[in-house]
Amino acid sequence: MKAFTYERAASPAKAAEAAVANPGAKFIAGGTNLLDLMKLQIETPTHLIDVNRLGLDEIAATRDGGLRIGALVRNTDLAAHKAVRRDYGVLSRALLSGASGQLRNKATTAGNLLQRTRCPYFYDTTKPCNKRKPGTGCAALNGFNRNMAIMGTSADCIATHPSDMAVAMRLLDATVETITSDGTKRAIPMADFHRLPGNTPDIETALAPGEFITSVVLPKPLGGTHIYRKVRDRTSYAFAVLSVAAVFDKQGETRFAFGGLAHKPWRVEAADALGSRGAAAVAEAALAGAKTTEQNAFKIDLTQRTLAAVFAQKEA
């Protein structure tokens, strides 16, 4: 690990201020992704701003019937929260399918959204990677790319976003609330929060430098049946090869979001509208424009089959 200085932030605004005052600073929440990457010198912050004791660890009802989740709420607590279990089952399920009990006890809501890709070349500092080192190329394009993205990719990066939680947040149309050093607050819809790689795969979200996440807001519950189905290479403690989050609400409306397909949680309006036509129709709409490699073309079939399993689970 490279040397860094350490401070404990006194308030969200102060945290954002400190980040702007120290270029090269990073916030540290659970630390489960950042420290992993710092040990490999993929992340090399010169200053760490510890945001763990800011009191952003509560989940409260909003005026319009939704929930405001503090940025520092741990994944375990979010998954186990009574209202989340009851009204946002897909979010509980997505969280519980991720990482391990130990990691979920530490991982936070904001940190989970901002975790970085698991592309093996991003992790291998001896290989070119436009995300880790802009302009060096992408070793995955002609490398081991079985688990890479097939939607929204670019010639510069075909990495996926690895979070399970983010897929459920996207499905539920959550909003990310932030504060900047001058005290400005804004709300970013999940649809716009993560970016596609384009020619700047190193820029992953809509956040400005130093912008601090204070909370994530869920709109009022949709009701209906919530399903999160994750396909992976072993049945526990593994990242998704593919995941499907689905809600079949009481009015017969459906919506679907996918993990493991793209640089961001993947959701397509046209696919949402086709729930009544079944898995094949939804898959076709969701995968329109897919760009596969020889190794990851199986994700097309896998998406159809996983959707079929989701529809079967809904009937069960």
Next chain:
Amino acid sequence: MTMTPTTLKVNGKDVRMTLDPRTTLLDALREHLHLTGTKKGCDHGQCGACTVIVEGRRINSCLTLALMHDGDEIATIEGLGSADKMHPMQQAFVTHDGYQCGYCTPGQICSAVAVLEEIEAGIPSHVTEDLNKVAYSDAEVRERMSGNICRCAAYPNIIAAIRDVAEGDKA
């Protein structure tokens, strides 16, 4: 690098240290306090050998900085029990041969103690069928213990040990 003072409450005792900010909780325990029961396997959150219980919750001590835990209560395998006064979970691992080389064992035991508390507290898992009905089962334990890898594959005996303690708790 600024050496920074911090105080941890380890196994019931306050300990003051002055640390390089880079020191993980795991290295603070092992290298500074010589509590070498807690093991370093991967140092990347992938194996669970470093599991300790902080403020009542199990975490991977390799993926957190000691400075982030100033004032926190930390329980390690040494705090759970000793050779002549074993914690029920330690005793059950001995009884059931829940190990071969023993390297993963301190992490397994810390994790197992916390797992039973998590089930008791009604925290659901990936295999919980109804999110609102959390109850002990071997399947629950297998899923919840998946963050603790055992290269010797002592898994069946680990499950037997945990089952024993869970049944003892109910009796």
